[in-house]
Amino acid sequence: xxxxxxxxxxxxxxxxxxxxxxxxxxxxxxxxxxxxxxxxxxxxxxxxxxxxxxxxxxxxxxxxxxxxxxxxxxxxxxxxxxxxxxxxxxxxxxxxxxxxxxxxxxxxxxxxxxxxxxxxxxxxxxxxxxxxxxxxxxxxxxxxxxxxxxxxxxxxxxxxxxxxxxxxxxxxxxxxxxxxxxxxxxxxxxxxxxxxxxxxxxxxxxxxxxxxxxxxxxxxxxxxxxxxx
Numbered sequence: 001x002x003x004x005x006x007x008x009x010x011x012x013x014x015x016x017x018x019x020x021x022x023x024x025x026x027x028x029x030x031x032x033x034x035x036x037x038x039x040x041x042x043x044x045x046x047x048x049x050x051x052x053x054x055x056x057x058x059x060x061x062x063x064x065x066x067x068x069x070x071x072x073x074x075x076x077x078x079x080x081x082x083x084x085x086x087x088x089x090x091x092x093x094x095x096x097x098x099x100x101x102x103x104x105x106x107x108x109x110x111x112x113x114x115x116x117x118x119x120x121x122x123x124x125x126x127x128x129x130x131x132x133x134x135x136x137x138x139x140x141x142x143x144x145x146x147x148x149x150x151x152x153x154x155x156x157x158x159x160x161x162x163x164x165x166x167x168x169x170x171x172x173x174x175x176x177x178x179x180x181x182x183x184x185x186x187x188x189x190x191x192x193x194x195x196x197x198x199x200x201x202x203x204x205x206x207x208x209x210x211x212x213x214x215x216x217x218x219x220x221x222x223x224x225x226x227x228x229x
Contacts, residue, residue, distance in 0.1 A: 001048075001051070001072075004036070004044060005044050005047065005048055006076075006077060008028065008041060008044050008045065008048070009048055009053055009054075009065075009069060009072065009073065009077065010073060010077040010078075011028055011032050011034075012028065012045070012054070012063065012065070013065045013069060013070065013073045013077070015027065015028070015031065016064055016065060016209060017209055017210070017211050017212075020141075020142040020143070020209060021060075021062065022056075022057050022060040022061070022062025022063055022064050023062045023063060023064070024042075024060075024061050024062040024063070025038040025039075025041040025042040025045060026038050027062070028041055029041060045063055048063075048069075049063060052066060052068045052069075053065065053066060053068055053069035053072065054066060054069055065208075065209075067179055067180035067181065067208065070179045070180070070190070070208055070212075071179055071180075071182075073212070074177050074179065074212050078212055078213050079213065080213065080217075082211055082213040082214025082215070082216075082217050082218075083214075083217055084116065084214075084217060084218060084221060088116055089221070091112050091116075092109065092112050092113075092116075092221065092222070092225065093225075095108035095109045095111070095112040096108070096109055096225055103131070106123055106131045107131055107133065109121075109123075109222065109225075110122070110123055110131050110132060110133040110134070111133040111134075113133070113134075113202075113204065113218060113222060114133045114134025114137055115134075115137070116214075116218055117134075117204050117206070117210075117211070117214065117215050117218055118134075118137050118138075118140070118141065118206070118211075119134060119137065119138060119204040119205055119206035119210060119215065120132060120133075120134045120135060120137070120138045120153075120204070120205040120206065121133050121134050121202075121203070121204055122160070122164070122202070122203040122204075122205060123200060123201070123202050123203075124160075124161070124164035124200065124201045124203075125198075125199065125200050126198070126199030126200065128161055130160055130161060130164065132157075132160075135153075138153065138205070138206060139153075141206065141207050141209075143207040143209065144207075149188060149207075152186050152188055152189075153186075155186075156185050156186050156189075156205075160185075163184055163185050164201055164203070171193050171194070171195045171201065172195070173195060174194075175192060175193070175194045175216050175219045175220050175223065176192070176193050176194075177190070177191070177192050177193075177212055177215075177216065178190065178191045178192075178193065179208060180208055185205060188207075188208070189205055189206065189207060189208065190205075190206055190207065190208045190209075190210045190212070191203050191204065191205045191206075192204040192210070192212065192215040192216055192218075192219050193219070194219040194220070194222065194223040195223075196222070196223050196226035196227060197226050197227045198226070200226065202219060202222050202223065202226070204218065204219060
């Protein structure tokens with residue numbers, strides 16, 4: 001893939017993550033003041049589609065990323081964006097310190113993490129206890145206007161204990177991103193997973209159109225908080 005195609009793929013995915021809509025060549029030219037013509041960009045998007053990085057919904061002239069496209073984006077193209085604001089960091093610290101009871105503290109942190117990521121936040125202990133928050137925020141994502149995804153989430157929740165135990169074995173000491181077929185919970189979703197101190201596992205679960213940059217920053221901060229506990 002040449003540099004122009006990489007730049008266009010990155011911009012298209014950035015745009016799609018924010019809008020949830022298919023992205024066309026005219027939108028890219030308008031929103032990013034690109035030096036190339038819409039026709040040139042359109043030809044490059046066709047090439048990216050033919051290479052499997054984009055798909056073309058039948059009901060739209062625009063394109064959306066595929067699992068392969070998201071994987072390249074996370075591995076090579078994603079910038080260190082989505083940093084948490086000072087007020088968000090303070091909210092996490094307040095949630096972390098507001099209660100001496102460990103279970104109440106976990107629930108507060110999961111609630112704050114879900115609010116900051118618009119994803120389902122999950123924590124699983126090595127003893128098999130699971131805490132989660134954000135089911136409504138997950139269902140509020142545009143992808144869930146298609147009702148076929150809702151039963152997949154309920155099925156995931158039923159198998160969460162077993163699936164999280166499997167996930168623990170596949171996560172190293174860094175924050176890992178699992179997309180589509182790599183996701184141990186369900187191939188239709190993305191997840192950001194961090195192994196934390198005392199044998200716990202923290203996960204953000206959302207549609208493949210997750211804000212991965214922001215989610216990774218959030219997971220790294222929560223991992224840091226757990227490791228300092």
